[in-house]
Structures are given as structure tokens and as C-alpha cells.
Amino acid sequence: MDHPNEAAVVAAGEHGAETEHTGPGWSVYWKVAVILTILTIGEVWVYYIPAFVASRLFLPTLLSMSALKFVIVVMFYMHLKYDHKLFRTLFTGPLIVATSILFALLFLFGHLRLGHGG
Amino acid sequence: MIGYNRLRRFAPLGVAAVLALALAACAQSYPNSTFTPHSDLGRSIDFLWNRLMFFGTIVFVLVEGALIYVVIRYRRKSEDVTPPQTHGHVILEITWTLIPAAILAFIAVPTVRTIFETQAPAPANSLVINVYGHQWWWEFEYPEYKFTTANEIYIPKGRTVDLVLHAKDVIHSFWVPQLAGKRDAIPNHTNHIWFTPDSNMATTVWNGFCTEYCGDSHGEMHFRVVTVTPEQFASWVTRQQAPGFFGPPAAPPPTAIASASAAGAATTKSDSAAPAAASTAAPAAAPVAPVYGPTASPALLASYVLPHSEVPEYAIPHTPLPDAIKFDDKLTGDPAAGEKLFVGAGTCNACHSVSGNPLAVGTIGPNLTHVGSRITIAAGMYLNDKAHLSRWIKDARIMKSGVLMPTLGKGQYDPQTKATMPAGLSDQQIADLVAYLQALK
């Protein structure tokens, strides 16, 4: 009676705590790097086209290019696409809260007018 | 065994609470009550309050009732009984989600409507008053009539007043509970609150408070709002527009008044001295002659201020005099000597304006042009009488924590610099100053 029950101990199980992520390899990594480079060049390029800067498209274009860069780094380099879905929740949850607050603040300080573009 | 018996005792408490509330809603002894609004805005808020109170009471009674019921009904009588092991009830969950949601809808709809109604721009013919919060007093500017006063405003009944709120240092908040809700005065921001005082109420005084913590003397940053008839208001405006006058009434040549009133206008931060409605028209470029000595016309002296006898008890401050300041109250002062001190040895003019006196144009402290006619000094902290004025001049820093006005009495201790004033005003000089200030009606 004074011996702990071995069976229960075994039932508790021993799981490896190691993370196994079958991340992508070089073949993906270099492509991602190329896309990132192209996007960066694109961003800087449009910055230097005065007509484009003045147009309504400037802001959305820049924002979507940067968002795209953000997403592919997170998905491939941070291998969120391949990793446990728990991590995705841990990251996207706060990210959603954070971006909502960013937009709310911009609205509150008069930088976003409803019904006008930017 | 303990719970339910004692819980019953709280029934009287609840009843008492409701009674007290009813009492609060009507009694005269609550001079700052928000339950007796005297303006359109006040009533809009009160309408919402009543609705909130109505639903709040229902929720309160139901929840506390249910709680008391289950605690008594399901109290443990025997240790051997095992209750049914229920885990939940879907219909119940849905019900007690939907009912509060419905209640909230009844609150939210009028709330949003009231928000848009009360925050619309003020009507065009409103009386605009620029309010500047300072640590720890209020500056009030009437741009329409071009004069500035402090810690006390008069507003005409029945005319919409649009208070435009600014702050000169930190954030303050403007609140006259009987008239309207609060609105913050924020540096680098301009805020509005507007309302129409009921035209059928009495000519009387309302207490106002600063309600945003703003440092040491936040607790002593009061003001008074006097609601008057339009006629009284017009008359009062005439007086305020006139330069500071003191001494026995004399009959000065009309031009003196005219130029003096131009001088008054010149101190109100406005370049164009456009003729004000109630004052005599004066050419803007008229050379400003210094106005010393008794200058008031009988007409001006007859103009309206709320007689001190009509000031209700709650608007008269009872702050006790600090024992630390000794002053010989028997001294009598000479206003003319006081005026010289004001712009001379007293250095009062470094911070204070008295319109009509080109040497007194300081803007750090309250405008003192008609200080003698005010009910209080130091932003509602003390009664405006000789005893308080003299001690205030002698050692304002003991009178009011953190105050910017320096300690001026000779040999007085200044709690901020932790030093004793080597030089300064004698009691007689202070008495002169007091006489001068009291004469500035």
C-alpha cells in the first residue's frame, strides 16, 4: 500500500517534449526570399512614382504588399503553416486584437474618416 | 442556518435606500443634486437616468430576490442528502442571455439618440462663453461682450449658452450638477457643452466644480453660476464691460467712460475693439488714458449684480481661516493707496488685470476688474470679505495648497519655498489693497 502504483505512473505516459516540425527546405526558402525581395523592390519603386503616390491606390497597394510580406515570413520562415495549430492561435489572436486597436486608435484621433479614403 | 435569518435584516436597508433616493430627488437641502435638472440637457440626462434606474431596479430585485430565494430554499438541512447532479439547462441559458439583451436594447436606443442630440453643434444664437481652466481657478471670457471674469459667470435664463472649454495647463473638467453634465477642459483641445437654462427658474446661484483631478488644490477649484433674467444679464454685462472703478461715485465726463471702456476691451485679447452691444461705442484707436481714482457713473453703479443677501447659503463658502495667518482686522485701508500698491510695491499687476488700468494687465492670475462684486475669492474657497481677502494677500500659499500666487506679507512663511519672506507688505498696506479690491465693484 505504501508503494505508489506503478501502473498509474506508466499511464501518465512519457511524451517527448521535442517539437517536430516538418518544415519546408531550401527549395521553399529561396523562393520566399526572392518574393520578399521583389515585393520590397516593388514597394520602394512605387514610392518613387509621384503620380502613383498621389493616387488613391498608393495606400492600399503599399499596405497589401507589406501585409503579404508579413504573412509569408510568418507562414514559411516562422513555419506557422506547418507547425502545431496551437501556435497559430497564440499568434493570430493577439495579432487581431492588436490590429483592431491600431485601427480604432487611428479612427479616434481623426486619421481615418469614415466614408473617405484614408 | 445563519444566512437567511440575517439576510432578512437587509430588507429595511433596501427600503431605506429607496426612501433616501426619493428624498434626494426633491429636497432643497441637496443644492448640487443632479436629480433636479434646470436645463434641457439636464433633463435629457435625467430621462436616461430614470430609465437606467428603472431597469437597474428590476434587475437588482430579480437577481437579489432569486439569490436569497435559492439560498434559503436550498439550504442544507441534513448532511446525508445528495442533490440531483444537474449540469445545466440550455433553454435557461438562452433565456437569461436574451432578457438582458432586450433590456440593454431599451437602454441603448435612447442613449444613442441622446448622444447625437446633445452633441450636435449649438444653435446659432447661443451665448458663447470661453472657459479656460487654470490650476486652480477658472477664467471666463464673453467674446460677444468682450470682457473677462473669473470663477463666477452670469447666464441669462432661456438663452442657450455654449461653453467652449480650453485648458491652460493640465486637464480640468467643468461641472454644474444642477444644470448639466461634465465636459473636460483639455490642453490642445477645444470642447463644447451647451444647454438652455430653464426660463422659469429663480434668479439664483449654482455651485460648479472642477471634476478632473488637476493637482494639489483640485478640491478647491469651484466656481459659481448665476442664472439671471435677460434684463439683469444685460445690466450686469454693462458693468462688466466698464473699467475697474472704485471710490465714491463721481460724475466723470462721458469721454472718460468711453475711452475707459475701450481700454477694457483692449485687455480682452481682441485686436478689433468692436463696439459691444451694451456699452457706449468708442473709436477703437482712441488713446488710452490711465484711469485712476473714482470714475464710476451712478448709472453703472446701479447696474445689476446679485445682492449678497440673495446668495443662498450653499453658495457661501465656510472654509475656516487658517490659524497660522495673523492679521490686524481693525485696520482700515485707503483704496487710492491700495491702487498704487497694486501696480507698485505689491507687484499684483504682474499677474492680475484690472481693465482700465494700463499698468495692470497680468494674465497669470484671475482678472480682478470687478472683484469686489464677486461672492467668493480663490475659486470659491473663501468668502469675499475683508478678513479673507487680507489673509489671502498676506499668505495665499497657506490659504490654498500649491497656489501660484506668492506669499506677499512681510515675514510670512511660504510653505512652497519653505522660506520666510524677508520683505513684503505690511498689514496696513494689505488693508489698503483690500480696500481697493473691495471697491472694485
Next chain:
Amino acid sequence: MATSVIETIPAHLKPFVPSPIPTTVQTYGTSIWGWITTTDHKKIGALYLFTALFFFLVGGIEAEIIRAQLGGPNRHLVSAETYNQIFTMHGTTMIFLAIMPLSAAFFNFIIPLQIGARDVAFPRLNAFSYWIYLLGGLFISIPILFGHGPNAGWFGYAPLTTKAYSPGINIDFWVVGLQILGISSLAAGFNFITTIINLRAPGMSLMRMPVFTWMAFIVQFMIVLAFPVVTIALFFLLLDRFFGTQFYEVASGGDPLLWQHLFWIFGHPEVYILVLPAFGLVSEVLPTFSKKPLFGYPVMIYSGILIGFLGFGVWAHHMFAVGMGPIADSVFGVTTMLIAIPTGVKIFNWIGTIAQGQFKATSASLFAIGLVSLFTIGGISGVMHSSPPADLQQTDSYFVVAHFHYVLFGGSIMGIFAGIYFYFPKMFGRMMDEKLGKTHFWLTFIAMNLTFFPMHFSGMLGMPRRIYTYDAGQGWEAFNQTSTWGAYLLFVASLFFMYNFFKSLRSGRPAGPNPWGAGTLEWTIPSPPPPYNFAVLPNVTSRYPLWEGKQADIESARINQQSGRSAEELGIVLPYNTIKPFLAAFFLVLMFSGLIVGHWLIFASAAAMVLAFYGWLTSPLEPEHH
């Protein structure tokens, strides 16, 4: 008498043979060195508890001074300057040094036990959190003894806090102190998130997790999302004050509302950080004393999550008077109202838990009832605030003071007292005195209402908050007098608690593993638990392993309850004791104080801190095992 509690548990609620109630009770040992170097979550929990109770007392004494000053008109017990420091420190102490750490005491003590773990995920980080809390708490609290206490209110609105308007060092202590305390909460947040995600015993699925752990889990997320914002807001202020930046400088175009928004983006989630742990405790207490599982368990969880989430979208309801415009006012008003729905669901489910049960009035369950009844009042006044036009008459008046004391005292503190009476036996192996406890409850309950209910009236009758005195004849005297007498009575009530607490620590009746007949995992092990908590990790098959009579649960409970053996005998590896977290915390606090003391201290202590961290990170957590 001595045997009554456990004997009275009905047959089906004791599915295993309880071990006899011990006659001697384990203690945690008294060596100071042992406490300073500990990494045991239970000892750290106890440290949190003692420290936080101490600060609670400090905050309480500050409250008594406030009330003494306001007991009558034109009183000058303390000067305006002193009063301002006192109310600032009262709010700051109660929120950051009393309630949050009291909750942390329970997180530390209870979470690993409830999920069947041997410790938290990062035991040394845990010790680090505590030491930062203690040292940061002293840092921010001591200046008031010398007349230099922070004096801009607990939310320190800019520009009052800038050098231009607060040239003294009072605010320096506040900025730096809060910055330090934030680190403690953040570190603990990451620690508990990891612990709850990863150290749950086999079978302890999320939907079997005890509700206290669930609420704590939500709170940790709120902490790690809310604190960074105030960290940044404070960092700006720190730069402004020490390095001449312009963030809140009005003359440079700075916007005072920036601080307000950043502060309340933190500040509103913070109030749910303060109350959700109490909700969790009550959700453990009520089922136990009703002998019934928590009513609507999944709904309780979802509503908690919803409250946590909505909590991030309502912050501007603290700013209805600043003139944000009708759209913002409407949006924030309505989102605020929405929070009442999930909160109401909680209230109703607690009532549902008692209904059809077998409610037994004990100190713990009475305090839990106290929470349900008093928090409701505070919630209703909260909803009254949530209507922006109506709030214009309420904001910054004593009506708000009434609201937040009903939710903070009536909610958080009541829940925490329920938790203390409930878990004291588990923490220290001894029972608290029930008679004294019930006296404490009734006095507190009455005095609490006496203190705070009149504030609803004084507020609506025009009394602004944060005023050091008020004039006679304003119609506020009677209400203030009542409040003050109520506060005195609260203090008397607290004496009963203190006496009970210390007496029971020393000579309370030994408790045994499960004195209340509760159903969750923490009650399956001895009281106080052995250093390793569980001799074997339990295999969880139900929400209330001690109640539902599943064979696997009974088996693990039977084993764990009876282990009187040491960790070595069981072959369980425990973390080393280590001084390094203490040193790292010590030098970190010293580094921050360098901002005030002199910049040389920053560099000297930063170097020492890095060394301490280096030693920490390069030394193993626990003995190498084969």
C-alpha cells in the same frame, strides 16, 4: 467536532477511503534562506499571499485616513498634498499590490494542483516574478512615508504627470514603480499560459479544467495583451521625464488623450484581470457547498472568454467626458453594455448552481454569496455609466467611486476572501475558525454596504471624487459620515480576519486532504501538499474527479492522498533552490532606481543583472537524471 466535516460527506461523494486526518501538519520550513531561494510554486504562492495581505492592510490604512478626512466637512486631518498622495497610493496599492498579487497567490498555489502538475512551467521565472513584485512594491510604496509619494491618481493623467506640472520626484517613483511591476505580471503571464497549456495531467482536457484555472487562463492572456500597452505609455512618460522627449508635452503639440487611450486600453482589461480570478474562486466554492457541479460549465467558460475579448473593446467608456464625438461615444457605450450579458450569464449560473443543491453556509460560501449579491450592484451601476450622456453626470463623482468599490471590494475582495477561507486548509493544512470567519463575513458585508452605498448618493448629489475636503452645507455630510463609520467598521471586521488568520496558521485544526468534500484534483493530495504535489500524475477522466466516481480518478486519488514519502524516495526530480532569480530581480529593480538615484547605478546594476541572468540561464533547473 474535530471529525465532523469529513464524516458528513455523503457516501457517493467519498468514493475512496479517506486517509485519517493527520495530527501533525507539515510546514514549509522557516529558514529565511529557504524562502528566498525557493522555486516551489506553493511556497511562492504563500509568499505572494503574505506580501499581498500586507499591502492590502497598507491600502486599507490609507483608505481609513481618506475616510477620516472626509468624515465631516472642512476637515484638515491631512493637508491637500498629503491627501493626494494617499488616494493615489490607495488606488495603486489596492490594484497593483493587493488584488493582482492576491490573485497571483492563488494562481501559483492552485493552478498546478488543479491541473495535476508538479510545478509551473518555469519555476525560476516564477520566483523572479515574485521578487520583482515585492521589490517593486516597496519601491513605489516607501516614498509616501517621506512625503514624496506619487500624487497624480492611479491613472496618472498627462500632462499633470509631466515634469512641467509635477516637477518633484513623486511621479518618478510612480512611473518607474509601475514599469517594474509590469515586468512581474508579464513574466508570470507567460509562465501560466505555458503551464496551463502544457502541464495538464493526462486526461485533463480543456473542457475538464476546473473553472478557476480557466478564468486564470483567460486572465493571463489579458495580462500579456494589456500590459505591453501600459508599458509603452509609461515608457513614453519615463522618456519625457528623464530624457526630455515630447510625448505628452502640450507646448510641442502633444495630445493629452494619447495617454488616456493607451492607459485605458490597458486599464479596462485590467479591471477584468482583477475580477475574473475572483469569479473563478467563487465557481469552485459554490459547487462544493451546494454539493452540485457548477451549473452551465461550458457557458461559464465561454462567457469568461467573451468577457476577456470584449474587455479590449470598451476602454473609452472611461473617457465619455473628453469629447470624442458622437460616433465614438455611441460605439463604446454600446460595446460596454454588451459586457453585461456574459457577466449576467455568470451571475445566473451561480444562482443555478445553488438551486436544487444543498447549500451550506460557511465562511467561504458566505463570501461567495457576498460576491454574487454585491457584484451585481456594482455591475448595475456600471451599466448606468455605460450610457454616455448619463455618465456625464456620474463620471469623476462619488457615484463612480461607489461603482468601482462594489465591483472591486464586492467582487474581487469578496471572491478572494472566499478563496482564502476555502483554500487555507489546502495551503497550510489547518482549518480556519468558522465562527470568527462568519463574524468577519457579516461585519464586512454590513460595513461594506455602509461604506460604499452612501457614495451613490453623495455622487449623484454632486460630490466630485479626489477632493481632499468639502464645504459644509452641500448636502453631503450625512452620506460621508455614514461612509466613514462604515469604513471604521470594515477595519474592525478586518481585525477578526487577521486574528483568525494568524491563529489558524499556528493552531488551526488539522485539515486533512479534503475537508470540504470538494470535487477537483487539488483535494486529492495531502494538505499542505508535498513538495512534488502528486506522487503519481493523476489520470483524469472527469470534471470533478472526486465526485463522479470514475475508477481511474479514484485510483489516482487514492495513491496521491496517502503519500507521506519524500521526493527522493519516490524518485521525483525537483528543481534546485536558487538565489539567482532573486538576484536578477534585485538588480533589475536597482537598475530602474538608477533613473532616480543616478545613471551610474543603471550601468552598474545592469551589469550585475546580466551576470545574474547568465548564471541563471547556464545552470540547470534540476538535477540531471539518467
Next chain:
Amino acid sequence: MSTATVSHHYSSTGLANRKIAIWAFIGSECMLFVSLISTYLIYKDRSVVGPYPHTPWTDPSTGHVYHAILNIPVTSASTFILLMSSLAMVLALSAVENKGKPQRNLGERILGNSKLWLFMTALLGLGFLGCQAYEFTSFVNEGLTIKTNLFGSTFFTLTGFHGAHVTAGVIWILSMLFIDMKRGLGPSDALNVDIMALYWHFVDVVWVAIFTLVYLIR
């Protein structure tokens, strides 16, 4: 005794504690940087005096003309450098993970060289910091300090905060490189490198946002 190893190695998800913690930390950092970025954007056009980010400014008292402050070419380069450091970092991680696998050709030998890639990451990180140091000093020379105006305060604080994160990352990488040189990193260290890499990439994506929101958008 066989029970010995149970305690600290049991986990409910099979994931490593530290990896969960770093993701929680990264989530928390999102709020930190959003607060900084929001402040920058809120104050964007509110400086009472120049210099300004995108437009020249003439000081009315001295008549001195200040150029638009931001230097897009340099920052574009540093942005590129930081992106490439992320590439180096994933390669370092996969080199560590695949240590001990056969390397059949030069390409695989290069890709499998964790020291090389750690070094490259640190070097690129230092390159980024170099650009930032250059940027900061030239701004100061042009008359913009952290005390000058709202733009200066918010700009230096935001980018400085990010720079501090990069600095911490570089120190972390160099320590890891040091360990690699001392005893060689292998698959059993993969977790440690993984965590470091996550941190590093996060700092990178924050820069992606900053580059667009601060430098490019006008």
C-alpha cells in the same frame, strides 16, 4: 526507479514549454509594437516644429532649411538586409536540425553548415544595426533628435525599440554561434535555435510593418 523521469518531461500537448512561451511572448510583443506604431501614426502630422519626415522645413527664426528627414534608399537597403538575415536564420535552423545527416555535395555541405548561417545572420543583423546607427547619426546631424519634436520623439522611440530588439537578437545569435563553435550544435539543440529563430523572424516582420508605415506612407 523508473518514475524518476516522469515529472518534468510530461507535457499535455507534446510541445516544448519554451516554444509555447515564445509564441505567447510574440503575441504580447504585437501589442507592444502596435502601441508604438499607433503613437507614431497619431502624431505623424502634429509636430509644431520641423524637421519633418517627408517634407522640407524652413525654421522661421533662423531661416535654415531642413531636408525631408527620412532616407529611403538607405532604409530600403537595411530592410533588404534584415529580410536576408531571416533567410540565413531559417538555413541555420535547418542546418542544426539536419546535423548528422549525410552531406552528399558541396551545396549540401554549405547548407548544412550551421556556423556559417548563424554567422551570416548575426552579420546581417549587425549590418542592419549599422544602417540604423548611420541613419540616427545623420538625422541628429541634420537637426532631428529625440527631443526636437513629436516626430523625433516617436520616430526614435519606435525605431530605437526595434533596434534594441535586433541588438538583443544579435547577442543571442552570437551566443549560439559561440556554443556551436565550442561544442557543435546538433538536433538536440534544434529547439533552442528554433526559439531564437522565431524571435528573430518576428523582429523582422515588425520591421516589414515599420518600413511601410513609417518610411513609405506619406
